[in-house]
Every structure is written in C-alpha cells, then in structure tokens.
Amino acid sequence: MSETVLTLENVETYYGKIHALRGISLSVKQGQIVTLLGANGAGKSTTLRTVSGLVRCAKGRVIFLGKDITRIDPHHIVRRGLIQVPEGRRIFKGMSIQENLELGSFTLKDDAERRRRMARVFDIFPILEQRRNQDASLLSGGEQQMLAMGRGLMTDPKLLLLDEPSMGLAPFLVQEIMRIIRRLNEDGVTILLVEQNAKVALKLADYGYVLETGRIVMESDAASLQQDERIIKAYLGT
Amino acid sequence: MSTLDILLQQLANGLILGSFYSLVALGYTMVYGIIMLLNFAHGDIYMVGAFLGLAILTTIGSVLGFGWGGILAAMCCSMIITGLLGVLIQRVAYVPMLSAPRLSILITALAVSMVLYNGAMAITDGEYRAFTVDLGFEGIEMGAVFITYTQVALVLATAVLMVTLYLFVHRTMWGKAMRAIAIDKDACRLMGINVNAVIALTFFVGSALAAAAGVMAGVYYGSIHFFMGFVIGLKAFTSAVIGGIGSIPGAMLGGLVLGLLEAFGTQIPFIGSEWKDVFAFAILILLLVFRPTGILGKTEIERM
Numbered sequence: 001m002s003e004t005v006l007t008l009e010n011v012e013t014y015y016g017k018i019h020a021l022r023g024i025s026l027s028v029k030q031g032q033i034v035t036l037l038g039a040n041g042a043g044k045s046t047t048l049r050t051v052s053g054l055v056r057c058a059k060g061r062v063i064f065l066g067k068d069i070t071r072i073d074p075h076h077i078v079r080r081g082l083i084q085v086p087e088g089r090r091i092f093k094g095m096s097i098q099e100n101l102e103l104g105s106f107t108l109k110d111d112a113e114r115r116r117r118m119a120r121v122f123d124i125f126p127i128l129e130q131r132r133n134q135d136a137s138l139l140s141g142g143e144q145q146m147l148a149m150g151r152g153l154m155t156d157p158k159l160l161l162l163d164e165p166s167m168g169l170a171p172f173l174v175q176e177i178m179r180i181i182r183r184l185n186e187d188g189v190t191i192l193l194v195e196q197n198a199k200v201a202l203k204l205a206d207y208g209y210v211l212e213t214g215r216i217v218m219e220s221d222a223a224s225l226q227q228d229e230r231i232i233k234a235y236l237g238t
Numbered sequence: 239m240s241t242l243d244i245l246l247q248q249l250a251n252g253l254i255l256g257s258f259y260s261l262v263a264l265g266y267t268m269v270y271g272i273i274m275l276l277n278f279a280h281g282d283i284y285m286v287g288a289f290l291g292l293a294i295l296t297t298i299g300s301v302l303g304f305g306w307g308g309i310l311a312a313m314c315c316s317m318i319i320t321g322l323l324g325v326l327i328q329r330v331a332y333v334p335m336l337s338a339p340r341l342s343i344l345i346t347a348l349a350v351s352m353v354l355y356n357g358a359m360a361i362t363d364g365e366y367r368a369f370t371v372d373l374g375f376e377g378i379e380m381g382a383v384f385i386t387y388t389q390v391a392l393v394l395a396t397a398v399l400m401v402t403l404y405l406f407v408h409r410t411m412w413g414k415a416m417r418a419i420a421i422d423k424d425a426c427r428l429m430g431i432n433v434n435a436v437i438a439l440t441f442f443v444g445s446a447l448a449a450a451a452g453v454m455a456g457v458y459y460g461s462i463h464f465f466m467g468f469v470i471g472l473k474a475f476t477s478a479v480i481g482g483i484g485s486i487p488g489a490m491l492g493g494l495v496l497g498l499l500e501a502f503g504t505q506i507p508f509i510g511s512e513w514k515d516v517f518a519f520a521i522l523i524l525l526l527v528f529r530p531t532g533i534l535g536k537t538e539i540e541r542m
C-alpha cells in the first residue's frame with residue numbers, strides 16, 4: 001500500500017455566513033494524480049485554500065504526511081513541501097521572471113541550490129529562460145501559467161496543488177500543460193489537480209472527486225469516472 | 239550675488255531639504271505600498287528619531303565626541319531604536335486593524351500620531367532643544383556661494399542610505415519579498431513568505447530612515463522640537479505623491495523635486511520664503527488634479 005500524502009476529514013469552511021465547504025473528505029496517495037472536478041462555485045478553490053491555510057476551516061482536519069496542519073500558518077505549510085499554484089496564476093507583475101522564480105524559493109537559504117532548481121525549471125520551461133529578465137506582465141497567458149508552475153516548483157514540492165492550470169488557454173497549450181503535469185508526476189511529485197476541464201483532467205488522473213455546492217457527490221478511479229453516465233452528461237459534453 | 243550664484247545656492251539648499259523629504263517619504267510610500275495605510279504618525283516617528291538621536295549623542299558624546307564619529311554612532315543607534323519603535327507601533331496599533339475597514343486604521347494612525355506628539359511635548363516641556371554638535375564651519379567656496387562640509391556630508395549620507403535601500407530591495411530575498419507583498423499577499427503566503435514579518439520589516443526600515451532624517455535635521459538646523467514632524471510629514475506625503483505613492487524610486491525623486499521646487503520657489507519675485515509651504519501644497523493639488531499617479535506611479539497592467 002502506498003503512503004497517504006494528504007487527507008481531508010469532514011472539512012467545513014465558511015466565508016462569513018456562506019457555507020462554502022459542507023464536509024469534504026478526500027485523500028491523495030504518494031505518486032498519484034488526483035483530480036477535483038466541479039462547476040463554477042462548487043468549492044474547488046476553497047478546498048485548496050483551506051488545505052494551504054489561506055482560509056481556516058470551522059470543522060474537520062487536514063493531515064499532510066501524517067501531521068495535522070489544520071491550524072498551521074500558510075508559510076509553515078509551504079516549508080513542509082505542500083505547494084499551491086493558485087487560480088489565475090497570481091504571478092508578481094512588475095517583477096522580472098527571474099525574480100518571480102527566486103521568490104518561489106524564498107524558504108531556501110542556499111544560493112547554489114536555488115540556481116540548481118532554477119536550471120531545472122528552465123529545463124522544463126525553456127521559454128522562461130529566454131525571457132528571464134523581462135517583466136512577468138509581458139508574458140502571454142500560457143507563459144504566465146508556466147511561470148506560476150515554475151515558481152511553485154522552485155520550492156521542490158512533495159505535493160503540488162494546481163488550481164485550474166488550463167483556464168483560458170488555447171487547446172494546444174492545454175495539452176502542453178497537461179504533458180508537463182504528467183512529467184512532474186513521473187519525476188515523483190504527487191499532484192492534486194483542480195479542473196473544470198474534466199476531459200483532460202480525467203485522462204491524466206488516477207483518481208477523481210466530483211464536487212457540487214460544497215459536497216463530494218462522487219468519487220472513483222479516473223477510468224470509471226470517464227465512463228460514468230452522469231459525468232459524461234454533466235462534465236464531458238456529448 | 240549674481241543670478242548664477244543664487245541658483246547655485248538654492249540648488250544646495252534644495253538638495254538638503256529634498257534629502258530630508260525623500261528619507262521620510264520612503265517610509266510613507268513603503269508602508270502605503272504594502273498595507274495601503276497613510277501612516278500619519280510617520281512624521282512623528284521622524285521627530286522621535288531626532289530626540290532619541292540627541293539623547294544618545296548627549297550620552298555618548300563625552301566618549302566619542304560631538305563630531306562625525308559621535309553623530310554617526312548616535313544616528314545608527316537612533317535608527318535601530320526608532321525602527322523597533324515602528325515595529326512595536328505596527329504590532330500594537332495596526333496589525334489588529336488590518337482586517338477592519340480602511341477608515342479605522344487611518345484613525346488609528348492619527349491616534350498614534352497624537353500619542354507620540356503629545357508624549358514628546360510632555361517630556362520636553364514643549365521647548366526647543368539645542369542639538370549641539372561640533373563640526374566646524376569649513377566648506378567649499380565657489381564665488382559668492384558657500385557650501386559647508388556638513389551640508390555635503392548630509393547629502394552624501396542620504397545618498398548612501400538610498401543606494402543601500404535600493405540594493406536591499408533589489409538584491410536580497412527579503413527585499414524582493416517586500417516588493418512582492420505589495421503586489422499580492424496571498425501569493426506570497428503560498429511561496430512560504432511570512433507576510434507579517436515582512437510587513438514588520440518594512441515598518442522597521444521606514445522608521446529607521448525617518449530617524450536618520452530626524453538626526454540629520456537636528457545637525458543641520460541646530461535645534462529640534464516636538465512639532466518638527468508635523469510639517470515634514472505633510473511634505474513627505476506630498477513628495478511620495480509627486481513621485482507616485484507606493485514607488486520607492488518615486489519617493490526618492492519626489493522628495494528631491496519638492497525640495498528643489500521649494501528652494502527655487504523662494505526666488506520667484508513677490509514669493510518670499512514664507513510662501514514656500516503654500517507653494518508645496520499648491521504643487522500637491524495641481525498634481526492630484528493632472529497626474530494623480532505621480533511621476534513614476536504605475537498604471538495597472540493586466541494581461542490574461
């Protein structure tokens with residue numbers, strides 16, 4: 001049996017009075033790609049934000065590598081190797097591409113190691129190396145996504161949370177991003193992938209959860225989800 | 239004096255004045271950049287820095303003397319203590335207000351300003367204090383223009399502080415984090431950056447720079463008083479707006495521009511030096527009307 005990296009136990013999260021998560025339980029095992037599917041407003045981002053500690057859950061527990069991280073500050077969670085690439089990229093516009101990447105390795109003291117990791121990111125995303133001294137705001141949408149992922153990789157994650165990496169990208173770029181996610185996974189990074197694009201996500205994933213208005217309404221291995229009538233109707237189109 | 243001499247003399251005066259404005263404006267702009275707070279107490283921090291500097295100089299002067307050595311030591315000590323005071327104020331007064339409506343934290347800043355101002359008034363009995371130093375009156379003579387070495391040293395010290403700050407925010411990880419949290423705090427948290435610690439550091443740096451300016455102003459004018467922070471607070475705010483609030487190079491530039499404009503403004507016929515504050519604030523109003531983003535202020539760039 002492979003080790004469980006992340007477990008959510010009955011997590012409930014509120015925004016003021018809005019009950020965004022109504023008891024989420026899920027788990028991600030070592031080496032897996034797990035996908036979290038759902039329509040707009042289902043609570044996918046809130047789930048990731050709760051895991052990263054950006055919002056606090058009112059009930060339930062988040063366990064990462066056997067340790068309870070429910071009440072731990074976001075910057076300490078990152079130090080343990082749990083990295084999120086947030087929805088909408090959130091790169092630092094007004095700073096150079098290189099500076100964006102360096103900030104990804106903020107927790108690192110060793111400059112030589114920082115250069116090694118940057119070299120690895122440039123190996124995965126060569127476009128970033130060519131434009132390293134440019135302002136990040138000059139990148140196209142797809143390149144910004146690559147920068148956001150590269151920045152996340154600078155921390156050397158054990159678990160990578162990706163929030164809608166395909167959002168707003170042309171189909172060939174979506175394929176490119178998915179190819180990179182697979183490559184990262186083959187390099188040993190466990191991945192929790194949030195997507196609205198169920199088709200590509202299920203092709204990549206080992207296991208999937210379907211979220212509706214703050215609840216998990218379905219879960220299964222990706223292959224059976226792809227065959228499921230309800231999924232086909234609601235998320236895969238005809 | 240020839241016209242050229244007058245211009246040269248005003249250039250020197252403007253640079254000194256501008257140095258003080260710039261140093262104080264930096265704290266204004268950095269704090270605004272990261273938490274959108276117009277820190278009204280910042281001028282008073284400058285005043286406290288000056289008094290701390292004087293107290294330290296008086297204490298260590300018997301050992302280190304009242305020359306450059308003693309002044310430099312007193313300035314550094316005052317910068318550190320005032321910086322820590324800035325952090326303390328931030329922790330006690332501002333952190334609890336960060337999630338409250340913007341107006342609440344603004345009112346808190348006014349309250350902090352009053353505490354410092356009235357506290358200093360009580361401690362000093364509301365009197366001027368002589369800032370006694372022993373620097374001599376030598377200088378550089380250029381025709382009718384005379385610039386003391388003290389003036390040169392103050393401008394150089396300001397330049398050194400600014401270059402240091404610039405290198406800090408562009409070359410070190412903590413400096414880069416400071417710029418990044420001005421852009422996106424949650425994204426910084428996801429990078430493992432302790433945002434509260436970076437905010438505290440920003441207050442430390444801003445307050446320390448204000449203290450440096452306060453000590454320099456004491457050295458330059460020869461006396462300090464509890465209300466010295468009020469007008470310079472407004473002027474530094476004006477400088478920050480001129481340069482583009484939130485922008486570090488903008489604050490440096492804005493302070494110098496304002497200092498020079500004021501100095502030269504006194505030479506316009508019928509506008510004597512008593513009009514220089516009117517002049518400064520008229521510039522602020524004109525700027526807010528015609529270029530509210532300031533000289534180096536950014537316009538938002540968004541690309542999907």
Ligand SMILES: Nc1ncnc2c1ncn2[C@@H]1O[C@H](COP(=O)(O)OP(=O)(O)OP(=O)(O)O)[C@@H](O)[C@H]1O
Nearest residue numbers: 015018020038039040041042043044045046047196
């Ligand atoms: N900051 C917030 N304040 C109040 N309500 C919020 C906030 N963020 C999200 N919500 C609400 O919480 C619910 C879940 O939002 P969430 O962003 O997690 O959805 P999502 O599944 O990520 O949707 P999308 O696909 O559009 O990104 C929604 O009803 C949303 O309106």
Ligand SMILES: [Mg+2]
Nearest residue numbers: 044045046087
């Ligand atoms: Mg979302």
